Amino acid sequence: MLLIIDDDSGVRSSLSFMLKRAGYQVIAVTGPREAMEVVRSEAPSLILMDMNFTLSTSGEEGLTLLKQVKVFRPDVPVILMTA
Numbered sequence: 610m611l612l613i614i615d616d617d618s619g620v621r622s623s624l625s626f627m628l629k630r631a632g633y634q635v636i637a638v639t640g641p642r643e644a645m646e647v648v649r650s651e652a653p654s655l656i657l658m659d660m661n662f663t664l665s666t667s668g669e670e671g672l673t674l675l676k677q678v679k680v681f682r683p684d685v686p687v688i689l690m691t692a
Contacts, residue, residue: 612653613637614644614674615690616662624657641674648681656687 611633615621621637628635660671
């Protein structure tokens with residue numbers, strides 16, 4: 610299962626569509642709180658994550674979430690994205 614974390618609905622929809630069409634199981638969420646619920650309850654094989662959520666554009670919230678994810682799933686690869 611692939612986890613997509615992005616606050617932009619267009620990005621979430623596009624990535625989900627392409628990856629599902631390629632045969633992957635996908636869960637797409639909008640932000641850190643939802644993401645951590647999925648990370649704790651599921652076992653994603655890959656995480657595609659936006660660095661910049663609506664709180665600011667510094668990327669700090671993305672890096673903070675990355676650290677939290679790695680506490681629960683240290684072996685899961687994470688691809689950080691930004692536009």
